[in-house]
Amino acid sequence: MKQKTEQKKSLNQGGKNMTEEKSIDFFEYFIGPQHPGITGNFGVILNAVGDEIIKAQANPGYLHRAFEKLMEQRMYLQNVPLVCRICVPEPDVNEALYSMAIETLTGIEVPERAKYIRTIVLEMARLAAYLFYFGGTAATLGLYTLPNWSFGDRDYILDLFEELTGARIYHIYMQPGGVRRDLPKDFTKKLYSLLQTLKKRIKEYDGIFFDAALFKKRTKGVGVINKDMAIEYSVTGPNLRASGIAYDIRKDTPYLAYPDINFNVITENEGDFYSRVMVRRREFEEDIKILEQLIDKLPSGEVWNRYPMPLNWKVEKGDVYVKVESTKGEYGYYVVSDGSEKPRRIHVRGPSMTHGIMLLEKLLKGQRIADISPIMFSLDICPPDIDR
């Protein structure tokens, strides 16, 4: 009985907000960290009146694993298996960035073939991440057929990764100086035939989801990020391109094999939910073209230039910022070396920070409860790279 009265007391305290908001419909609503409609280990605290959100507060920090601090305690090569853990759906960008940063600091040359293989891995990871995104977004809108299809198709890409690197998710494949091993026999053939399958599949996705009238009805004009807002909040990646700004790091400051590849930067104009999905859907086809070109142009030769003895590897003093285009936006690493065996400081610029916290809070205000989770998924927030 005593417990019950205490519970009632706490309920009354919860009701204090009610008098503050002066509305009988007011309530506090939590999405996450345990909720089917959340993008990961993340939460949003919502204040709602009836069905309308009057205040949203992002609540990250559930996945803080102190990577940046941890990397300062480890030798350069020991960090290679660590960095890929930073972003779960798209781990390869971390490996590529870390290797690129160290190569820039030490001046280790990367063989041309290794550059191409790295680009192939990055683009395959992009396809896999987009398939993940399509499935997640469709599921938030209630269509559970597409996630089953797209996660199944993603598994074919993971199969290829397994053949190439020995692992499905965390590949630990790229290392300073190149990649760990050459492509297996017939890998490019298998990849090519998979790309042809995916081309057919994306047409099926169109029929069930991207061209569906109900999808357009739910998403057009929802959660609009206009151009000014996108620049003000320094949004990058597909979310920026959906607002009509053609900024793509692969095109503007090309890295790895991208200078040799012809591709278009996809943009949409409205900046709403629908544009954000369609930008990624059109980029998916563009990425297939990029991969086909990479397979055609793949040079022969070595895949790895040796780095010094790792136990005694002193990287030259200096600092460098490297960036690549990930599916979520600009992914960057700022590495400072004081000339010892261990990095002095590594800062990771996670792409989701910009649109995952401040912009999300702004976008969710005034929305309906039914649109909260879809908007979160449409922004493609990856909580691990917010927390690091």
Next chain:
Amino acid sequence: MNINILYAALAPIVAILLGLLYIGIGRKIIARLQRRYGPPFYQQYIDTIKLLAKKTVSSHGVFFSLGPIMGLAGSMVTLLFIPFGSAAPLLSFHGDIILVMYLVVIAPLGMALGVGEGSNPNGSIGMARGLTLMLAYEVPFVLALFSVVLYTHTTSIAQIVQSQAGEWSLLKFHGFNWLTFALPISAIVADICLQGMLGEKPFDQVIAPHEIASGPMVEYGGKYLGMMVINHALHIYIETALFVDIFLGGGPVWFFIPATFSVFILSLIINGVLPRFRIGQALKFYWGVPLILAVIGIIYTMVVIK
């Protein structure tokens, strides 16, 4: 008298078994649509028995427990008015079609009572959505039934079934007596409303997992969740049976069961390929085209009667 008691006891059991079977086979079909294998067709029986065998850990009050029981009782009473094909129901009188429309509402109201006691916003939002949706689909559905009543000159479901009766045999098809052919527009409206009554997409806002974490079920567990599953199974049977009785002529058992199943599967396949509406959009949808169609259906019926 004894036969009546037997009927009253057996009808819910048969309906629950059929409803759970439909859900089980439906899960398999949806799985194939989604390129999965899916669970075996009897999985739903296993799950329900498991849930019923569990202890209930916590309760939020008397009505929290009474709600699902009230819902289940409402569904079981409704069942006594629904003809099993051409077999007459236990209770039947003039005007029972109107009574059934009221009785069908008891189950959601009972759930609302229990869920409201739980004071979880997910459940409350889910129930609010459910009642809004009910408001949306009942208007066109009642109008569609109104045209049926106009056409058949009776308000008794058993007599509506009888009016469509013909000699049934495997060789001879007597489907042309069906009201679906006499009143095609009303039948279409009723089928659209059935989608909402069954809570299949695009009208599954009540349990939308990504929005409100399965809504009303969120606070329930164990026996009460099992009761809710059974209630859902009963509802599937009642609603499809009502549709088959009124628009597909009831028919003998060998026709009735496949017919109810087909009606369910049709709505399930639509469910498999569509996203869901926002609740406001669902309301607008039902009060738009289906409502207009229902009115046209009534006018059409009046013309046909002449």
